[in-house]
Amino acid sequence: MTKLLASGGEFVAPGVKDFFLPPIFGSVTKPMVLLVLSIVIIGAFFIAATRNMKLIPGKFQFAAESVYDFGRNNIAREQIGAKDFKPFIPLILTIFTFVLVNNLFGLIPVIQFPTMSHIGFPLAVSLLVVYPVYHFVGFKRHGFVGYLKHQTIPPGAPWFVLPLLIPIEFFQKFILNPLTLAIRVFAAMFAGHLLLLVFTLAGEFLLLNGGLTVIVAPVSFAFAIALTFLEALIMCLQAYIFALLSASYIGMALAEEH
């Protein structure tokens, strides 16, 4: 079948190898450069926007305020509560913008690589930042035993389910949460980028190597474009979810009751 359609060379499906390109120089790879670029972009954006702030914002300041407000009010305050959310605003805002920009790199022409499709980066944020932070504030708020009880025993649970519930809750709160947080965004970015690669490379292959199959090539490209829009949505959504869950974990750790 493949032989019939493709008169030219063999189509090589994109795979894991496309995510691990050879280093640019030394051991510096593309995602590393992009990551550094992302913090420069975010830092420069916010510093430029906040350097000369006015009570009545201009367009640029308004844009920055919208982003800041989103992280501050819609995520941090909603999840952590109006009482405690203030100290966590920088963390939540940084998580949101950091993940968002690194995701969006997957759509920007020339760059076209979502940094978060390398699991190391989201894992660094979830396992080494969010995880210690929410357990630290939890222990600080409720004491060591108090916090363990608070996290593992849901109020109102009948005593006879506790032997089952406590290990599950413990496993979820202390082991699973940071991993799922990282894997969620990693998998979404990995799969999304792979999908785009498949349709784009297939389109290219059909166009260049096919005989009659040239007429199918636009369909493949159209799919790639449609998926690009879908990816844009997923990239924003994943950044939002990452920040939202981080705030939610902090909120749960700080909550008086569940």
Add this chain to the structure above:
Amino acid sequence: MFHALIMAAEDPSKVNPVVPHPAEIILGLVAFLLLLFVVKKFVSPRFEALYAERTAKIEGGIEKAEQAQAEAQRTLEQYKEQLAEARAEAARIRDDARAEGLQIIEELREQAQAESARIVAQGQHQLDAQRAQIVAELRADLGRTAVELASKVVGESLEDEARRRGTVDRFLNELDAVAAPASK
């Protein structure tokens, strides 16, 4: 394991994408913390300061508006009070004026009645005096006339009827002549 990863990096098709690279974790952490530091140190405080300022300004504005409203309310109360006072005053004055008017009318009526009574009495009095005078005059006249007539009747002969008639006519004429000025 690191060795295996490094080996794998040389052969991209054998890399397991679920296994994180330590270099990436470290870089990710450092980059994130750097960004967090910048946001915490420069970005967030500026935003919060701005929000605090904005809140203060809005609250100040609201407070000012509330003050102005209270002031307006107070003035309105004052005006209403004054208006009510003025109305009461006006009503009082009107009542007074009405009472006074009634009193004046009453007085005037009494005066007029007294005056009319006085005029009537005076007229009556005058009339009585005139009447008395006229009666006295008439009585004197009548006496004299009667005497005169009697003397004439006695003095002249009564045979001639024509003459008799003339005498009576003459008497009556004289009587008329006397009575005419008296009736005036």
